[in-house]
Amino acid sequence: MDLNLDTQDRKILAELTENARIPIAELARRVGLSKTPVALRIKHLEEIGLITGYRAILSPLKLGLTxxxxxxxxxxxxxxxxxxxxxxxxxxxxxxxxxxxxxxxxxxxxxxxxxxxxxxxxxxxxxxxxxxxxxxxxxxxxxxxxxxxxxxxx
CATH class of the missing domain: 3.30.70.920 (Lrp/AsnC effector binding domain/regulation of amino acid metabolism (RAM) domain)
Structure with a gap:
């Protein structure tokens, strides 16, 4: 499946992978776009199934699961x-x-x-x-x- 991701999409994905709670304004600043195009790109990435969700990643070590x-x-x-x-x-x-x-x-x-x-x-x-x-x-x-x-x- 060819997703045709451009450089901006890849930057957005890299930032979201690092911190999915990043505010859109900060994300837009980091990838060099305004807020609306970033929000639209994220929505598109979700719609095509590349972004499947967002979740908290728990520390197994802090939970005692060592x-x-x-x-x-x-x-x-x-x-x-x-x-x-x-x-x-x-x-x-x-x-x-x-x-x-x-x-x-x-x-x-x-x-x-x-x-x-x-x-x-x-x-x-x-x-x-x-x-x-x-x-x-x-x-x-x-x-x-x-x-x-x-x-x-x-």
């Missing part, structure tokens, strides 16, 4: 109905920060945040291992976040 584990999940059934059941059940577990269906030695890869190893062990036993159609899991504990960011490359 433990990150990546969990590989293998399924005992990969027919569409089984995948849909699994996907719906995963979405209901708040500790699963990300979950991707992947091609490779397992079927899914998920990022799980928890307070500590004991908390992760509970989440794994009580929530992840009992998900529909899970045959086995393999966990990889993160020791340090080297890069952790939202999508900003425009």
């Amino acid at each position: 433990h990150v584990t990546y969990v590989e999940v293998s399924m005992n059934d990969t027919r569409e109905h089984a995948l849909q059941q699994f996907n719906a059940a995963v979405r209901a577990i708040p500790e699963i920060e990300e979950c991707y269906m992947i091609a490779g030695s397992c079927d899914y890869l998920m990022k799980v945040r928890s307070r500590d190893m004991a908390d992760f062990r509970r989440i794994l036993a009580e929530k992840i291992s009992v998900l529909p159609h899970v045959s086995n899991t393999s966990s990889h504990v993160s020791m340090e976040a080297v890069v952790e960011q939202n999508w900003t490359a425009i």
